[in-house]
Amino acid sequence: MTWFILVSLLLIGLVLVLTEILFVPGTTLVGLLGLIVTLGGIYYAFIKFDNNLAWIIVGAALLLNFSALVYGFRSGVWNKFALKEAITSRSFDDRLAGLEIGMEGKAISDIKPIGKAEFGERIYEVKSDSGFIMVGTKVFIARLEDNKIIIKS
Template identity: 40%
Template structure:
């Protein structure tokens, strides 16, 4: 009898923990949530079959209550906010060089531009784009347009 109680309580507790882990850490329907639901259901079913209907109803009601309270409390109290990523990337490509280059300047491609790649202007590397054409590496290019932080180049023929 005591072993039945321990088995039922362990199955339900592990199942509820896995369901909360599924909701908080691994969003979506995944293996963890399915296993948690199965363990909880098996624990409740064992409670009904080995301990009787009255005790089974009590186990079912308290399992639902504990599950709802734990999920509500974990979302409401921001207990999981320390696990969330809070860093932001505020930088942009070529942001530090935006006023150094001008239209008409020439440079040399380091990588192939397909249609984006890297070129050297004034001994500094910059991310550059073409208007859609491909340009091989080690090719002379000229800046035809600078849009905000985007450098548009063309091959010098």
């Protein structure tokens, strides 16, 4: 029964440390819990066995933990969990299509400093460069930057 408890503590500690590295990296809570359980197993070995055997168990536990980590890094297990593609799409990429600086439109809501304006047949969310603009006022596009339409009256 003593060996079962010792092996269980050491294996649970190892599994928790590997779980920290593989599934929840950066949280340190699971890894710290795994380290505490492993240290508990080592402490249990020193209580139940003589010092020579306890030091052999410490060496075996360290060897097992480090070999599992090295194997995990070299085997490519980590690559299964890594993101391999970058998201390159953007939202509203064609939002400013057909608009030009100096284009005339009409404010269809109060713009204080953000509101709605109509250019051509479409309605856009705009930002005023000249403060408050009343509904119905003629507006002009001053700048087009970062999917934003900056207007002036």
